[in-house]
Amino acid sequence: xxxxxxxxxxxxxxxxxxxxxxxxxxxxxxxxxxxxxxxxxxxxxxxxxxxxxxxxxxxxxxxxxxxxxxxxxxxxxxxxxxxxxxxxxxxxxxxxxxxxxxxxxxxxxxxxxxxxxxxxxxxxxxxxxxxxxxxxxxxxxxxxxxxxxxxxxxxxxxxxxxxxxxxxxxxxxxxxxxxxxxxxxxxxxxxxxxxxxxxxxxxxxxxxxxxxxxxxxxxxxxxxxxxxxxxxxxxxxxxxxxxxxxxxxxxxxxxxxxxxxxxxxxxxxxxxxxxxxxxxxxxxxxxxxxxxxxxxxxxxxxxxxxxxxxxxxxxxxxxxxxxxxxxxxxxxxxxxxxxxxx
Amino acid sequence: xxxxxxxxxxxxxxxxxxxxxxxxxxxxxxxxxxxxxxxxxxxxxxxxxxxxxxxxxxxxxxxxxxxxxxxxxxxxxxxxxxxxxxxxxxxxxxxxxxxxxxxxxxxxxxxxxxxxxxxxxxxxxxxxxxxxxxxxxxxxxxxxxxxxxxxxxxxxxxxxxxxxxxxxxxxxxxxxxxxxxxxxxxxxxxxxxxxxxxxxxxxxxxxxxxxxxxxxxxxxxxxxxxxxxxxxxxxxxxxxxxxxxxxxxxxxxxxxxxxxxxxxxxxxxxxxxxxxxxxxxxxxxxxxxxxxxxxxxxxxxxxxxxxxxxxxxxxxxxxxxxxxxxxxxxxxxxxxxxxxxxxxxxxxxxxxxxxxxxxxxxxxxxxxxxxxxxxxxxxxxxxxxxxxxxxxxxxxxxxxxxxxxxxxxxxxxxxxxxxxxxxxxxxxxxxxxxxxxxxxxxxxxxxxxxxxxxxxxxxx
Numbered sequence: 001x002x003x004x005x006x007x008x009x010x011x012x013x014x015x016x017x018x019x020x021x022x023x024x025x026x027x028x029x030x031x032x033x034x035x036x037x038x039x040x041x042x043x044x045x046x047x048x049x050x051x052x053x054x055x056x057x058x059x060x061x062x063x064x065x066x067x068x069x070x071x072x073x074x075x076x077x078x079x080x081x082x083x084x085x086x087x088x089x090x091x092x093x094x095x096x097x098x099x100x101x102x103x104x105x106x107x108x109x110x111x112x113x114x115x116x117x118x119x120x121x122x123x124x125x126x127x128x129x130x131x132x133x134x135x136x137x138x139x140x141x142x143x144x145x146x147x148x149x150x151x152x153x154x155x156x157x158x159x160x161x162x163x164x165x166x167x168x169x170x171x172x173x174x175x176x177x178x179x180x181x182x183x184x185x186x187x188x189x190x191x192x193x194x195x196x197x198x199x200x201x202x203x204x205x206x207x208x209x210x211x212x213x214x215x216x217x218x219x220x221x222x223x224x225x226x227x228x229x230x231x232x233x234x235x236x237x238x239x240x241x242x243x244x245x246x247x248x249x250x251x252x253x254x255x256x257x258x259x260x261x262x263x264x265x266x267x268x269x270x271x272x273x274x275x276x277x278x279x280x281x282x283x284x285x286x287x288x289x290x291x292x293x294x295x296x297x298x299x300x301x302x303x304x305x306x307x308x309x310x311x312x313x314x315x316x317x318x319x320x321x322x323x324x325x326x327x328x329x330x331x332x333x334x335x336x337x338x339x340x341x342x
Numbered sequence: 343x344x345x346x347x348x349x350x351x352x353x354x355x356x357x358x359x360x361x362x363x364x365x366x367x368x369x370x371x372x373x374x375x376x377x378x379x380x381x382x383x384x385x386x387x388x389x390x391x392x393x394x395x396x397x398x399x400x401x402x403x404x405x406x407x408x409x410x411x412x413x414x415x416x417x418x419x420x421x422x423x424x425x426x427x428x429x430x431x432x433x434x435x436x437x438x439x440x441x442x443x444x445x446x447x448x449x450x451x452x453x454x455x456x457x458x459x460x461x462x463x464x465x466x467x468x469x470x471x472x473x474x475x476x477x478x479x480x481x482x483x484x485x486x487x488x489x490x491x492x493x494x495x496x497x498x499x500x501x502x503x504x505x506x507x508x509x510x511x512x513x514x515x516x517x518x519x520x521x522x523x524x525x526x527x528x529x530x531x532x533x534x535x536x537x538x539x540x541x542x543x544x545x546x547x548x549x550x551x552x553x554x555x556x557x558x559x560x561x562x563x564x565x566x567x568x569x570x571x572x573x574x575x576x577x578x579x580x581x582x583x584x585x586x587x588x589x590x591x592x593x594x595x596x597x598x599x600x601x602x603x604x605x606x607x608x609x610x611x612x613x614x615x616x617x618x619x620x621x622x623x624x625x626x627x628x629x630x631x632x633x634x635x636x637x638x639x640x641x642x643x644x645x646x647x648x649x650x651x652x653x654x655x656x657x658x659x660x661x662x663x664x665x666x667x668x669x670x671x672x673x674x675x676x677x678x679x680x681x682x683x684x685x686x687x688x689x690x691x692x693x694x695x696x697x698x699x700x701x702x703x704x705x706x707x708x709x710x711x712x713x714x715x716x717x718x719x720x721x722x723x724x725x726x727x728x729x730x731x732x733x734x735x736x737x738x739x740x741x742x743x744x745x746x747x748x749x750x751x752x753x754x755x756x757x758x759x760x761x762x763x764x765x766x767x768x769x770x771x772x773x774x775x776x777x778x779x780x781x782x783x784x785x786x787x788x789x790x791x792x793x794x795x796x797x798x799x800x801x802x
Contacts, residue, residue, distance in 0.1 A: 101429045103467050123427040123498075190416050317430040318420030326412045326434075326442040 020077040023068045028052050030063040037273040038065040040074055041089040042180075043260070043296075050293040055280050062273065070211075071095055071179030078104050082267040086274030089129065089262040091232070092179040094186075096261045097319040100126040105263040108275045112282040117301050120259060122315040128259035129281045130296035131304070131312065133233035134184050136249045137217065137240070142169065142226025143247075151253040152194045155227070159201050165226070166205045171216045172229040174209035176332050180258075181211070184230040186322040186331060187256050187313055194253070199338040202229070207339060214239070220246060232258065238295040250309060257304065257312040260296060353537065357530040365522030373508075373515035380507035388425065388472065388500050393459035395422055396474040396493040399434070400457065403489050405482040410436050410489055418493075426499020431471065433492040447492050450475045454490075469496050536560045540567070549650065552578040581647070588643050595636040603629045638768040641701055642753075645772050648698055649779030655696045659731045659800075660685035662696075663724045666703050670711060678716050681707075685724040690731045692802045694780045699800070702776040705769040706735040706796050712763055713739035713794070730782070730799045738793035742786065750786065773798060 026045050030036075041048065045066055052064055067085070069077065071092030077083040078099055090096050099105055105125035113127055120128035136155070138148065146162065149155040159166050173181020188195040208225065210216045213235040216228040221240070233248065240246045262281065264274040280286045282299075291298040304310050313319070321327055398418040404411045412434055422430050433443035447466060450473070454460035459474040473494040479486045540559055554571040603626055610622040667683035674681040703722075710720045714737045723734040742750070743759040750757060751774035754767040770786070773796070777784035782800035789795045 101431075103429070123429070314420070314423070316420050316423030317428075318416045318423065320430060321414045321416050321419050324414055324442055327414055330411075330413060 020073045020081055020083065021069060022073070023070070025065065025067045028056060028064040028066065030056060031061040034061040034063055035270060035273055036063040036065060037087070037270065037277055038067070038085045039087045039089065039274075039277065040067050040069060040077055040083065040085040042069065042071045042074055042091050043089060044068060047294045047296070051281065051286060051289050054285065054289055055277060058280065059276065075099065075179070078265045078267075083265075084267060084269045085265055086268045086270050087262055087277050088265055089260065091132075091258060091260050092183055093259055093261055093313055093315065094183050094319040094323050095179060096126055096263060097122065097315060097317070098323045099265075100263055101317065101320060104266050106266055106268065106271050108264050108271075108278060110275065110279050112279040116282065116299060119312055119314060120299050126261050126263050126315060127278060127282065128261050128299055128315070129278075129286075130234070130260040130290050131299055132258045132260065132297060133250055133310065134230050134256045134258055135233040135236055136251060137220055137228040137231050137236055138247045138249055139220055139223070139226040140245045140247055141223070148247065149249065150251070152192070152198055152251050153253065155229075155251075156194065156198050156201055159205060163205060168206045168208070169224065169226045170202055170205055170207040170229065171210055171219060171225040171227065172202065172207055173216075174211060175335055177209075178211045180213075180232070181230070182322070182328070182332075183258070183313070184256065185335060188230070189331070191254055191256070191311070196334075196338060198229075199335060203339040217246075234296050250307075252309050254311050255307075255309050257310050259313060259315065261315070354530045354534040357533060358526055361526035361529060362523060365519050365526060368522070369515040369519040372518055373511045376511035376514060377504070377508040380511065381504045384500050384503050384507070388495075388497070389459075389461050389474065391421060391425065392472060392474040392493060392495055393461070393476075395419065396459050396476050396491050397457060399432070399493065400476045400478045400489070400491045403478060403480050403491075405480045405487070407483070409482060410441070410480050410487060412442060422493075422495055426502065428496045428499050429469075429471075431466065431494040433490075435490040435492075437487055438490075443492070447494055448473065449490070449492070453477055464494075466494060471496050472500075536563060544570075548654075550653065552581075581650075584643075584647050588640055588647065592637075592640045595640075596633065599629055599633045599636070603633075635766045638705075638766045638772070641705075642768050642772050642775070645698055645701055645775045645779070648695055649775055653695045653697075654693050656691060657694055657696045657699060658689040658691055659699070659726075659733060660688075660690045660724050662700060662703065663722050663733055666700070666707055667722055670707050673711055674720065677711065677714070679711060679714055680719045681711075682719065682721040683724075684721065686726060690724055690726045692731050692800055694800055698776045698779060702773045702798055703733060703735075705772050706733075706798065709769050709796070710735050710737040710739070710794070712765065713737065713760065715739060718793075726802075730801055732797055732799040734795060734797045736789055736793060736795045738789070738791075741788050741792060741794055751784070770796075 024045055045068055048066060052066060056062060056064060071090050072095070074088060074090045075092065075095040075098070077085070078088055079102070088096075088099075100122060107124040108127075109124050113121065113124070116127060120131075142165070143158075146158055146165075147154075149158055159170075173184060175182040175185040185195070208219070210219075213232045216225065216231055217236055217239055219225045220228045221244075233250070236246070236248050240248070262278050264271050264278065268274050281290065287298040290296045297303070304312060322331065395418040398415050399412075402413045402415055404413075414432075419430055419432075422428065431444045431447050433445065433447040434441050435449075448464040450460045450462055452460070454475050454477050457476055457478065459476045461472065461474050463470055463472050465471070471494040473492055475490060475492045477488055477490045480489050481487070536559060540555075540557070540563065543557065544555070552574050554574055555567050559567050606622050606625045606629065610619055610626070613619060613622070663685055664683055667681055670681060707720070707722065714720055718738045720735070720737045723736070725732050725734070740759050743757060745757045749755055751770045753771045756765055756767040770784075774784050776782075777798055777800075780800050782798060785797045785799075787795050787797075
């Protein structure tokens with residue numbers, strides 16, 4: 001079997017000769033001395049494995065190097081290190097937008113990219129491959145005897161009224177350490193003032209801060225948390241049994257839709273191959289595999305229109321605002337003042 | 343103009359070219375002006391959005407204890423994405439020092455004043471960007487600090503819109519040109535129409551129609567028509583004078599000759615001296631010759647004059663031949679000649695000038711009688727084919743003796759074998775003139791067994 005995994009390495013130390021950190025690198029070998037496609041992604045290898053297999057089946061002989069890093073490391077790899085990747089897939093829309101705006105992405109146009117709706121792409125450079133809701137997960141047991149909340153305001157008043165039940169059992173992203181968490185928090189803040197009130201109330205209840213959705217979901221399942229605020233819906237749906245203790249809440253006031261975006265870096269050694277993989281992700285086969293097997297919902301305008309509370313985070317220059325270092329400093333300072341209370 | 347248009351070329355074509363060139367120039371100007379206006383409208387709109395974004399940032403600047411607080415509103419950049427997908431750059435400077443943004447974004451040449459943004463285009467990162475800059479003082483610890491805000495945007499969307507509008511302007515220009523071209527064709531035709539209709543009316547006129555042109559014509563043609571009418575009246579006067587001259591000449595020549603002949607005959611009768619009688623006979627013969635010559639010269643002049651005028655009479659060639667035969671009867675008898683006329687029973691109608699045909703026939707018969715030997719025979723035969731009627735005058739005279747017809751029909755030329763017969767050399771010339779004037783033909787040939795056959799053939 002050619003597509004057998006030869007090497008699955010956990011690279012927790014600094015990647016050789018580069019400043020950015022790779023968490024995991026896997027080589028899916030094709031024929032020796034054949035073309036090699038290298039992808040840098042924030043998505044776990046296991047989630048993408050079915051897509052990689054299908055791509056290699058369609059393109060026999062192509063070796064594929066799949067590297068996983070955090071969204072800030074992915075940004076640094078392209079922006080600062082000009083690392084040699086043919087395709088960069090990240091859930092941090094703001095950082096991807098910054099890369100494209102600052103000229104770090106190559107234009108790519110094909111029949112597949114033409115089928116995307118306007119809100120799911122930017123300038124022939126940045127393309128959304130999946131749309132994922134940002135949800136809140138509740139523990140059924142933890143909420144025993146209380147009305148289940150439907151909106152942030154409901155959750156807020158439940159927390160105010162039952163501080164003892166929620167103390168130390170609320171989990172959320174640490175925006176200072178997680179790119180996705182920062183994006184969620186800033187978009188929440190932009191959308192509604194409720195965010196700051198929620199942050200303040202959470203701050204009084206000794207919240208636990210995380211850097212990944214998986215850890216948060218794990219702690220909720222083990223009973224340490226009863227509320228996980230702002231979790232990627234795709235992870236939640238994949239790891240939670242539908243009739244279990246956990247309830248996935250898409251708040252009715254608004255639920256943001258995160259777009260997982262891909263771009264071909266300016267310094268790509270083989271941009272044609274990167275484009276081929278991007279086209280494969282956007283093709284019907286790729287989208288179906290992402291949706292059905294990988295658990296990352298396909299780009300679907302009708303699904304967004306069907307539910308009024310869904311708000312896709314738009315790919316527009318507004319995303320650049322919170323990437324501004326002064327703005328980021330200021331936001332994190334305010335957030336810390338609200339949540340991290342002495 | 344001289345080099346551009348052939349002076350003998352068509353007025354319509356010249357007019358059409360000028361109109362089309364004019365329409366093309368106007369269409370080009372239309373395209374240029376529409377696309378220029380569109381470009382400036384789009385630019386102004388885009389500038390306003392860029393300026394609004396810059397002002398939105400500038401208005402959020404606040405003085406704080408440790409310096410200037412910058413809080414870029416989300417909408418400031420978000421609104422820049424409204425028109426298209428253009429790249430956005432910004433730079434914020436406090437006292438000339440970049441505090442955030444792209445520190446290589448080009449500054450304006452002069453410091454902008456007040457909250458009105460300064461707009462300028464500048465290359466940045468290998469692209470042309472449009473930049474809006476404002477400067478605003480901010481109070482920090484009671485000291486005024488100048489803060490400059492620059493927001494820049496690439497112009498891809500604007501260029502796309504302008505391109506689209508230019509395409510529409512081009513389509514508009516082409517459409518305008520198309521309509522103008524159709525109008526040009528119609529105009530050219532309508533302008534040239536009076537000239538064409540005048541030319542057509544003149545062309546339709548018969549040769550004798552010498553009436554002045556009275557139809558209404560455009561002002562520009564009036565001098566031409568006036569000149570033409572003057573010309574016509576002069577021509578008609580000249581023709582009238584010619585006719586009068588011929589008639590009067592005939593009168594003034596024939597009358598004294600007749601008087602002279604009568605007096606010579608009288609003298610002949612009164613004298614017995616043989617020598618005197620011989621002299622008087624010579625005088626009478628010379629008078630006869632002179633009368634015949636004068637008569638033929640005038641006849642020739644009349645034929646030439648009439649052939650330009652060409653009256654269209656309906657004549658019966660058979661009846662005409664019979665009349666001529668009858669009138670030459672006494673002359674033939676005098677020379678003991680048999681004159682036979684053969685015509686079809688039915689009339690042979692043709693459209694021709696009666697006087698001309700009659701003159702031609704008279705000359706032919708006169709020639710035949712003149713050159714026949716005594717006791718000879720002259721016959722006049724009239725025939726009709728599908729398109730032509732012909733009259734053939736044959737004799738058993740001395741024949742042509744090898745002379746060519748073209749020679750015999752030239753003026754004042756006679757055959758080489760006619761020295762003993764008086765003649766002017768105009769008879770066959772007259773016949774030839776008549777044949778030409780009536781679009782007919784005249785042939786002269788030797789007859790087998792001696793003699794000549796002259797045939798005049800005329801269209802029906």
